């Protein structure tokens with residue numbers, strides 16, 4: 062109730078008393094109501110406040126600058142602002158205020174503009190580009206900036222769309238910065254630069270605003286069970302593909318993150334804020350968090366400065382009587398989060414978490430929490446961030462310079478000279494990886510001569526060297542880290558993000574001596590093409606066309622051909638064939654053959670040429686069906702692939718991240734249009750005679766069907782369907798004997814830990830040990846199995862995010878992938894958990910009647926960046942017909 066009490070005391074605010082108004086005179090005095098003498102109107106609750114009530118009452122405002130309420134036609138907090146309204150207001154402010162420059166930095170998946178406002182004094186605005194360059198130049202050299210150098214603030218809001226108080230608060234903040242008059246504003250804007258990113262996740266914000274607004278009645282409902290506070294599936298937390306954008310700062314799988322990271326590196330802010338919401342019964346959290354749970358590559362001084370700024374948040378909340386907490390709960394470890402990524406760049410990233418009202422008013426253990434209360438708190442800490450940082454300006458300026466210098470001296474002292482990463486015969490995965498390095502401003506060289514470094518073979522122009530000694534040393538160390546033991550073993554998110562392992566690329570850490578004599582050129586001055594793919598001519602007169610399944614985008618090539626009605630075969634075994642120019646080409650198992658003698662579209666050569674160019678996968682024109690080694694092209698082992706009709710089970714019961722990751726992969730990396738069907742409507746879809754699904758994917762989730770439905774599903778599989786399950790979906794598969802596996806239960810995990818010496822207080826640390834929160838495990842894979850066609854190595858790094866462990870009677874015919882004897886490659890897992898996982902199945906595939914059931918214990922598409930395991934899912938779609 063504290064926030065309410067504060068507001069009631071300070072401002073005149075509506076009471077929630079529901080009054081039956083009978084007279085016209087009373088009616089018209091209630092704001093926003095119209096009435097005539099002859100009608101009876103029930104008084105609505107209003108909610109929200111005029112913008113100035115969110116702001117300090119010591120400030121005066123320029124009347125020429127429009128208030129949010131004058132543009133929205135409602136008070137801030139009365140409704141959840143729609144993103145288009147937010148955009149309109151920001152453009153209007155930029156038009157009216159000589160302090161604001163506005164730009165569109167990108168577009169979301171749903172085509173919403175991503176905005177950045179640069180706000181500073183008009184004098185600075187005339188000189189902005191020079192100020193930016195000076196700032197970057199000083200930073201690059203590690204010089205101490207002039208004492209009057211500006212602080213650069215990057216104020217970011219609501220990366221989780223259903224945590225809307227941030228984005229709504231940004232309207233009040235923008236108004237304050239545009240219209241505010243007085244010494245405090247002048248001190249801020251004359252000497253500093255504020256970058257305002259009002260809405261990190263416009264698609265999620267829009268989804269949630271729609272939800273909250275459409276359930277808002279004239280009488281506000283505080284009951285937390287009300288639909289308004291209990292979102293449907295998917296929630297507004299995520300972006301368009303249901304990804305958590307606050308895990309994507311490093312992975313950059315989405316346009317929102319790509320646009321933001323570009324601005325981050327363009328400006329290298331001193332302070333970056335990240336405004337969130339948490340559970341309704343909570344209060345307010347601001348960093349610092351637990352000191353030992355920061356990333357070890359973040360200097361301690363970062364936490365000290367965060368603390369210095371935090372004193373100003375505390376003082377502001379003390380004055381309001383607002384409850385808050387610090388130094389617990391949230392960590393600053395994973396580099397893909399908004400409060401951590403900046404820390405690894407000498408910025409101070411600050412996480413704020415406000416208790417959520419979710420909708421417009423919700424009861425909590427602290428009393429009724431109004432949406433406007435949550436907005437007010439975010440405005441308060443936005444302003445205290447300015448105040449706290451300005452009060453510590455000299456220390457923050459020094460810190461950033463010192464960060465640069467300490468980074469360089471750490472790099473010099475490191476025995477690791479850098480990392481060699483090979484394209485590993487797949488330019489698709491390799492270029493996605495190098496593209497990520499570029500976006501993070503990580504410098505690298507191209508190795509220009511064939512060689513080998515340690516055990517990694519390198520082809521000229523097909524490998525890079527990422528030097529440790531560079532300004533991005535800390536980020537480089539983090540993306541190649543194979544650390545498995547940590548000071549603090551409690552992780553809020555993943556404990557590793559080794560990108561070379563994620564992309565399944567051969568790599569090695571190199572010492573100085575290893576690189577002696579290795580020819581290389583910096584990527585900036587390299588004039589060749591990195592990992593160039595030679596696309597052979599597509600010959601109109603070929604007997605057949607064929608392509609290897611190894612390139613990352615081969616499945617996309619296949620999918621396009623299928624959609625164009627091309628008849629294709631995939632080869633169960635490896636073979637060699639003669640091309641039109643008489644050279645012999647080797648094709649591994651899983652390669653795709655397009656015989657021209659089958660009924661094909663007239664322009665088959667043109668189709669193949671276009672698609673091959675588009676996805677950069679070489680297609681070879683073959684002269685004859687007779688092969689020098691392996692089966693001939695007309696062999697029975699060349700099996701037809703039909704266009705798949707794929708159904709992904711989604712909706713209530715399934716986890717939106719996992720469903721979204723599969724959708725994202727199909728939609729953006731394969732070009733496959735799959736149907737997402739609610740679990741409750743799955744049977745109806747199966748019974749629909751107009752569609753015949755070939756594959757059903759059961760993503761991580763809880764599944765429950767009636768006995769009759771189970772039987773129906775089983776019949777569908779036995780008739781030739783392919784059922785694919787991931788993570789906890791395997792429980793359903795095990796319960797119904799679709800797979801002959803046992804799930805390792807909670808009891809077995811509990812028994813693996815000795816509790817006899819523990820105290821009651823050790824409970825949460827023990828709980829953390831029993832989790833596999835995100836670590837890299839190695840599996841032995843059978844590359845002769847159809848699920849591993851296209852893989853060249855017999856081991857594969859998998860990303861494990863749960864303690865889903867299964868056991869089976871081992872058979873090479875049903876278990877194409879098993880975790881190795883000591884499987885932990887990187888990240889935290891307790892030794893007891895590692896021992897439980899060791900040598901258990903990672904992938905299971907069993908024949909059921911004419912169909913197949915496939916189980917993956919881990920996510921094959923983790924966060925849209927774990928490219929190394931994507932092909933397992935593609936194989937489950939396109940090569941499963943070979944599973945016997």
Ligand SMILES: [Zn+2]
Nearest residue numbers: 221224337338
């Ligand atoms: Zn959040």
